Amino acid sequence: MDTAVHLLKTRRFLPIFVTVFLGAFNDNLFKMAMVTVITYELAAKMGLDAGVLNPLAGGLFILPFVLFSAFAGQLADKYEKSRQIRIIKFVEILIMILGAISLYYSNINLMFFTLFMLGAQSTFFGPIKYSILPNHLKDNELMGGNALIETATFISILLGNVVGGLLVLADNGILWTSALTLACAIIGWRSGSMVPITERADPDLKINYNIVSESWRLLKRSKSNKQVFKSVLAISWFWFFGSLFLIQFPTFAKDVIGANESVLTLFIATFSLGTGAGSMLCSHALKGEISLKFVPLAALLMTAFCFDLYFASGQAVASKSDQLITLSTYLQSATNWRVLIDFLGVAVAGGFYIVPLYTNIQSKANKAELSRMIASNNIINSFFIVGSAVLAAGLIMAGFSVPEVFLVGGILNCVVALLLIKSTKEDVVKKFALSFFGQK
Secondary structure, three states, X not given: OHHHHHHHHOOOOHHHHHHXXXXXXXXXXXXXXXXXXXXXXXXXXXXOOHHHHHXXXXXXXHHHHHHHHHHHHHHHHHOOHHHHHHHHHHHXXXXXXXXXXXXXXXXXXXXXXXXXXXXXXXXXXXXXXXXXXXXXOOHHHHHHHHHHHHHHHHHXXXXXXXXXXXXXXXXXXXXXXXXXXXXXXXXXXXXXXXXOOOOOOOOOOOOOOOHHXXXXXXXXXXXXXXXXXXXXXXXXXXXXXXXXXXXXXXXXXXXHOOEOHHHHHHHHHHHHHHHHHHHHHHHXXXXXXXXXXXXXXXXXXXXXXXXXXXXXXXXXXXXXXXXXXXXXXXOOOHHHHHHHHHHHHHHHHHHHHHHHHHHHHHHHOOHHHHHHHHHHHHHHHHHHHHHHHHHHHHHHHOOOOHHHHHHHHHHHHHHHHHHHHHHHOOOHHHHHHHHHOOOO
16 A cells, blocks of 8 residues: 555645645535525525426536536647646636625525536546546555545535535534635635646647537547546546445445434545555556456456345344434444444445556557546546436436345446456456465
8 A cells, every 4th residue: 555655745646636636625615505405595594496406416527527528538648737737726716705605695506506517626626636646646546646536526516515504504604614615715726826837738729619529529539448448437537436336325324224424424534545546556556556356356346245235234133213313223223233344345445446447558559549548537427427317217207215225236347347347357356366465
């Protein structure tokens, strides 16, 4: 694990790490604060349906990734990346000022516009945060760098959601929330200004401003590189599978377990921290080697824990009254602990799954168009996330329970795991044992 941790002491990595962490934290802090205010205060006052507005908020944040990723990828490849980071992060300061105004005046339209703009600035930052790593890290450091970036992302998402939901409803919550988002944006701009200068990947690139044609061309171009495209599809599947869980956590906690929001927070924390832990463990196990040998096994483990989660959910000790159980009550049951361990297992395996795939794209893509390959990945990810939401909604409408939705996800993931095994043609179990235990 030292292979990764030592990077946090270097100027070539620490600034981008801090910038990524604060950016993801701020996005989720504002989004959760906004959703909380709408749900608990504004929806009832204005006669609006929070059940409609909240999914709309999620959709608005994802929409820019579909619309602007192709353009963002071109800019990241044509121009110097550290300067773009400074510009993007300065824009984030302006957006958060707008967000503070929207929260202060309880202006829902302005809140949604702010969220869309946050999604847009994340869209332009996304291709840079992955494509800049090969400029500053050695090949044997890429796996560790990606593990740290994934860990930072998932922990910041967790913290942003928890802090945003709790802070905004506290005394003077709007003021404190606004101050925190603005402070994070300013610090993020400062850390982004410290990212070392990089060489321009493709300075002669001619920008295509037609979003539709460039997006289509980009997807076709990524498909032409089979090794990269397989990783793109596998990453997109990860977001499909993960979204299937995250979307259902609130319903699972309340209706299946009969638990209050403290247990929901525990589920989300377990999933986020588990993915981060899996990412770091994967980096440690591979010891800098760029390899996909863990990916099929990780997918199989995700399926195994998913199946056990289905059976454990049927035996979970749920509330037998109208009163929702607390965290302390939940943790008194061994079966409930089994559910929690299954969530953790899925997440840790997910960390092992995702990190090698991003590293593979960085190592196999043409360096002159790496940002555009990352951009194409973001476009496909967005469609998979939307597809996950549609599938989950369709299954629930068809009468499936939440544990049955998890089971469907596990079955589909098993198919993906078998396809990955066939694709890599490696004895994954043997290679996992040899690599992890250091045997020759």
